[in-house]
Amino acid sequence: MVxxxxxxxxxxxxxxxxxxxxxxxxxxxxxxxxxxxTSVLTVDPSTRVPDxxxxxxxxxxxxxxxxxxxxxxSAVKIGLLGSLEVIDLIEEKVISLKQQHVVLDPxxxxxxxxxxxxxxxxxxxxxxxxxxxxIVTPNLVEAQILSGLSVIETEEQMKxxxxxxxxxxxxxxxxxxxxxxxxxxxxxxxxxxxEFHFIHKPKIITKTNHGAGCSFAAAITAGLAKGLxxxxxxxxxxxxxxxxxxxxxxxxxxTGYVWHGAYQQAxxxxxxxxxxxxx
Numbered sequence: 001m002v003x004x005x006x007x008x009x010x011x012x013x014x015x016x017x018x019x020x021x022x023x024x025x026x027x028x029x030x031x032x033x034x035x036x037x038t039s040v041l042t043v044d045p046s047t048r049v050p051d052x053x054x055x056x057x058x059x060x061x062x063x064x065x066x067x068x069x070x071x072x073x074s075a076v077k078i079g080l081l082g083s084l085e086v087i088d089l090i091e092e093k094v095i096s097l098k099q100q101h102v103v104l105d106p107x108x109x110x111x112x113x114x115x116x117x118x119x120x121x122x123x124x125x126x127x128x129x130x131x132x133x134x135i136v137t138p139n140l141v142e143a144q145i146l147s148g149l150s151v152i153e154t155e156e157q158m159k160x161x162x163x164x165x166x167x168x169x170x171x172x173x174x175x176x177x178x179x180x181x182x183x184x185x186x187x188x189x190x191x192x193x194x195e196f197h198f199i200h201k202p203k204i205i206t207k208t209n210h211g212a213g214c215s216f217a218a219a220i221t222a223g224l225a226k227g228l229x230x231x232x233x234x235x236x237x238x239x240x241x242x243x244x245x246x247x248x249x250x251x252x253x254x255t256g257y258v259w260h261g262a263y264q265q266a267x268x269x270x271x272x273x274x275x276x277x278x279x
Contacts (some may be wrong), residue, residue: 003031003225006067007218008090009079010039010052010107016249016257017041017211022077022218024260028240029222031074036063038082045252054082061089068093074225075101077218078129081121091128101224104133104170105217108142122146131169135230137217138165139176153182155189155198162191172230174220176213179203186242190234197231199238208248208256215258216241239263 007022019035026033039054060082067073076099081087094102106125122145130136130146138145140152147164149157158175165173177187185200219240223233244258251257261267 003074003222004034004070005031005075005077005221005225006034006036006073007077007079007221008036008038008064008086009077009105009214010041010082011037012211012214013040013042014210014251014255014257016251016255017214018079021211021214021258021260022079022221025215025218025240026222028260028264028266029219029226031222031225034067034073036060036067038080038086041080043255045254048254052080052082057083057085057089060086064089064093068097072097072099075103075221077103077105077221078133079105079214079217080107081125084121084124087121087124087128091132094132100134101221102133103135103137103217103221103224104129105137105214106130106142106146107213108145126168130165133170134224135172135174135220135234136165136168136170137174137176137213137220139178139213140180143175152177155187158187158189158198159191159196162189162196166191166193174234176216178212179209188234188238190231192230199235201238201242204242204245206245206248206256208250208258209245210255211258212241212245215244215260 005026010018012018012020023033039052041052043050143161147161149161152161162173162175172192174190181187186203188199190197216237219237220233223236240263243262247259247262248256249259
């Protein structure tokens with residue numbers, strides 16, 4: 001059986017983050033991706049400033065009705081929300097269907113703009129969605145906002161932030177330190193309320209990391225859908241995204257995206273040789 005997974009997120013016009021990153025990741029994991037678009041994200045290459053265009057709430061609602069028309073899904077990933085009404089819809093669906101394997105990527109900032117994208121939604125997300133999540137996947141900026149810490153620059157501060165976020169009600173937390181973390185390695189921290197697990201990987205000096213956070217959370221979602229534990233899902237997702245960053249693709253001179261097919265060498269699929277062999 002092929003697992004069916006829903007992503008509720010923004011659509012990235014560049015194709016490497018948001019809904020697009022999620023669906024590509026789900027496909028790489030051998031799962032069937034379903035999508036509910038909450039908004040459309042564009043970035044002007046001359047200014048590198050993002051714009052967000054929310055979807056009408058009735059359109060979001062109809063997408064969710066379609067997505068859940070067969071009942072509970074194997075897993076659900078929640079990304080860019082767009083509005084308070086979207087939170088209402090997600091909360092109702094998750095609770096009424098008793099949906100399992102919920103991954104919350106609390107998208108509040110993007111790499112091209114350090115300002116918080118959705119400041120008015122943070123409190124409602126904390127109160128109503130975080131307690132429904134199996135895992136929350138903030139980056140360092142988002143972890144600071146959720147934990148209330150002014151800075152996260154040491155492993156002890158990461159642990160303090162993880163504990164604070166865990167206390168908000170999810171089953172687990174993974175803080176994506178990545179290349180922002182001031183150390184010699186890209187450092188992530190997984191915490192399930194019992195043990196702190198640091199994950200260290202060599203830093204990849206590249207600009208092809210846009211979409212890494214979305215892809216990481218999507219990979220965790222797919223791992224859970226396929227029966228991996230939370231920690232197993234996180235560690236495999238880390239390997240998947242590291243390879244995707246290392247073999248990234250440039251959209252333009254400013255924007256470099258992760259390449260979702262890197263881990264399984266997707267560029268070698270469906271070549272001319274495959275066509276010839278089928279003749």
